[in-house]
Amino acid sequence: MKIFSREQIYEGDKLTVERQNISSTELMERAATQIFNWMHLRMQGAQVPIHVFCGIGNNGGDGLVLARHLIIHGYNVKTYVVNYSDKRSKDFLINYDRIKTVTKAWPTLMKSEADFPQIHPNDIIVDAIFGIGLNRAVVDWVKNLFKYFRETKAFTLSIDIPSGLSTDKVPKSEDDVVWAGYTLSFASPKLVFFLPQTAKYTVQWEVLDIGLDQEFLSTTETDVALIGKHEVLPIYMPRDKFSHKGLFGHSLIIGGSYGKIGAVTLASKGALSAGAGLVSVFVPKCGYNVLQTAFPEAMVFTDANEAIITDIKFDIKPTVVGIGMGVGTDSKTVSALDAFLKQNKVPLVIDADGINMISKKKSLLKLLPENTVLTPHPKELERLIGSWEDDFDKLNKVKAFSKKHKVIIVIKGANTITVLHDKLYVNTTGNPGLSTAGSGDVLSGIITGLISQGYNPLLASIFGVYLHGKSADIAVEDFGYQSLVASHIIDYLGEAFIDLFKQPENAQETVDTADTEE
Incomplete structure (x- = not known):
């Protein structure tokens, strides 16, 4: 399996939008719907409280799409916007408007520790705060939110990558990152899932197929490959009956x-x-x-x-x-x-x-x-x-x-x-x-x-x-x-x-x- 770099994933998104003649919003819908399908298959309507924490970028947009589908299907959902900046991505804003069509109230806007909700150990946390494009220091109150997630002992599911974790560097502090029980990663796993200093931030991971352009996936050369049975089978050289x-x-x-x-x-x-x-x-x-x-x-x-x-x-x-x-x-x-x-x-x-x-x-x-x-x-x-x-x-x-x-x-x-x-x-x-x-x-x-x-x-x-x-x-x-x-x-x-x-x-x-x- 290829492990794509952050830059290659961005390129794959761009080519998919162009070649499939869809909008980036439609691609976001497709990706987040796959997350919903993954959860729905396993939960099958169980009324466990689900807390979806959304950032204000595209990862947050994924979280809003997921929350909308969960609400439509009758799940017990509470949605929060982690307001760490005044800037919002276009696709986040589109899905922020859409979620209002299926719920009576806007998502809860969080600006400080005073806004932290009560979460119980048997609840589920969905982390859709930061994605692979994080290029800023995490502000202190958001770091404390990450720590709070751990303290609750609730199961934490991260979208694409645990928030705060970069694809190409080790965090300065363990408190700068969400500790996920499971991460659903788009297109390919991330190299940080396999390194001693960073693998601890997700206990398990799984790759979701979000329909990226097939030509991009098959022809793009990566510097990192993940080796499993599928990759070694073509290497194996069988023996002839008359060999010695x-x-x-x-x-x-x-x-x-x-x-x-x-x-x-x-x-x-x-x-x-x-x-x-x-x-x-x-x-x-x-x-x-x-x-x-x-x-x-x-x-x-x-x-x-x-x-x-x-x-x-x-x-x-x-x-x-x-x-x-x-x-x-x-x-x-x-x-x-x-x-x-x-x-x-x-x-x-x-x-x-x-x-x-x-x-x-x-x-x-x-x-x-x-x-x-x-x-x-x-x-x-x-x-x-x-x-x-x-x-x-x-x-x-x-x-x-x-x-x-x-x-x-x-x-x-x-x-x-x-x-x-x-x-x-x-x-x-x-x-x-x-x-x-x-x-x-x-x-x-x-x-x-x-x-x-x-x-x-x-x-x-x-x-x-x-x-x-x-x-x-x-x-x-x-x-x-x-x-x-x-x-x-x-x-x-x-x-x-x-x-x-x-x-x-x-x-x-x-x-x-x-x-x-x-």
């Missing part, structure tokens, strides 16, 4: 040190379970017996040193190399990595201490093949690119780093983001159970195994992140968040592949909905 292991490449995993052979074992198993035809492992001598016992499917090569890797030599021709898991950062290992990179000719996936060594010796970056995949956790990323002020600053620094060094960076997190130059691919699978030792080693192994089979490094990263998270989503049903361990991700990887071809169960009730025509 030689067709799926040879993954080489290099890593481990005394006491950390588990990391390289997990990565190697991940590579084979992701579909690599062959997996070999290069470890210090202390890892030989461990791997031959714990992972008999692997071929094992060892360094002459017992405890650490000091000289990377092997007599195979791997398709791809995954390196760095548990390898440590001893100066001899750094020298071994330097020598290896100077003669390496195959794609690379670099994780953990591999990244830490590069951070220590930045000259190694010049030796990386184009589209090398780096899979850092937050602290490893900070060592690589430096500290950041907030999530947007982090993304900008990662994009700059990716462009400069021509590498792919997988930013691991609740919504793992794969970055190539200016493009972001936001993953939707995974859960808190992945916050466990070794899960990152498994991910690097999965990506390595996919590259081995012929997936290009970018698609392997996107697909690998999806499968890794999906496997955990399936496994957590059996183990729960706390008891999920990295080995379970490998054990359930096959089910993640099978899930790609399962059809969703979508038996949804229907009720009469509002007419979207004027």
Whole structure:
């Protein structure tokens, strides 16, 4: 799914009005009617008090249209205009006049805290105060209104985006933003729904189709994509009946040190379970017996040193190399990595201490093949690119780093983001159970195994992140968040592949909905 920028959404609105020969007011009617239909389908006439808070711009206009439809259909509605400015948008004024045709009184005009209504925990709040175009500081009494929403503990539904939240910056204060239980977003979700510092402002979200111009939707290129099953299915490469292991490449995993052979074992198993035809492992001598016992499917090569890797030599021709898991950062290992990179000719996936060594010796970056995949956790990323002020600053620094060094960076997190130059691919699978030792080693192994089979490094990263998270989503049903361990991700990887071809169960009730025509 494409995630459109604010500017692109404005352009889409404009083109839709022009190409469909409708007014902006008609487009507003269409959009807000979709919100009403969403609510009506779920409430089916329930007489829960609904408080619709409208700003004086187009987001407020959406709120007025919604309130009008709710009133027409007999809901218990109270409508308020949050009068934070003397300016009104044209479409707000049109719908302000229209709502008077279905109610005996104008919406309540709010100018200060003295106008706050009484709201009970079982009521519903609809937030239609600010939309994506907010370009001013929120005045204090409106901030206090946002705080009041939270204090009431009433369910809060935001239209398009929680009020006060920008599409491209982190709020200065948590009190500057509405905390929504649900957000109904037009055309596409917003990037801020997926970033650690801003995702908390909406518990859930859903995209509503408001009939934007199809050519605009299909041809407009975005810098951000949301990755789910629909997006990864075209990536998947099925296997022919007469295929054999030689067709799926040879993954080489290099890593481990005394006491950390588990990391390289997990990565190697991940590579084979992701579909690599062959997996070999290069470890210090202390890892030989461990791997031959714990992972008999692997071929094992060892360094002459017992405890650490000091000289990377092997007599195979791997398709791809995954390196760095548990390898440590001893100066001899750094020298071994330097020598290896100077003669390496195959794609690379670099994780953990591999990244830490590069951070220590930045000259190694010049030796990386184009589209090398780096899979850092937050602290490893900070060592690589430096500290950041907030999530947007982090993304900008990662994009700059990716462009400069021509590498792919997988930013691991609740919504793992794969970055190539200016493009972001936001993953939707995974859960808190992945916050466990070794899960990152498994991910690097999965990506390595996919590259081995012929997936290009970018698609392997996107697909690998999806499968890794999906496997955990399936496994957590059996183990729960706390008891999920990295080995379970490998054990359930096959089910993640099978899930790609399962059809969703979508038996949804229907009720009469509002007419979207004027």
